Amino acid sequence: MLLGQGQPPKAPTHAPVDKRRLITGLLEPYLGSMIVTPKEIDVLIEEVSDVIAGALNTSFHEGVSYDEVLST
Numbered sequence: 001m002l003l004g005q006g007q008p009p010k011a012p013t014h015a016p017v018d019k020r021r022l023i024t025g026l027l028e029p030y031l032g033s034m035i036v037t038p039k040e041i042d043v044l045i046e047e048v049s050d051v052i053a054g055a056l057n058t059s060f061h062e063g064v065s066y067d068e069v070l071s072t
Contacts, residue, residue: 038044054069 054066057064057069058066
């Protein structure tokens, strides 16, 4: 069958792993190893850092209470 007659040619199908490998191979030189993060990641990191800092303060300083840590 000639091109343009009858049915259009079918696009080749690839397994999901092959598609991912192909896309990664094409984009990696331009994007490096970038990842997508949620837009609220900055707030999440700030809140987690406050929790970690509070835990360190209460464990290393006997005079610091949980109430003092949570109030700031």
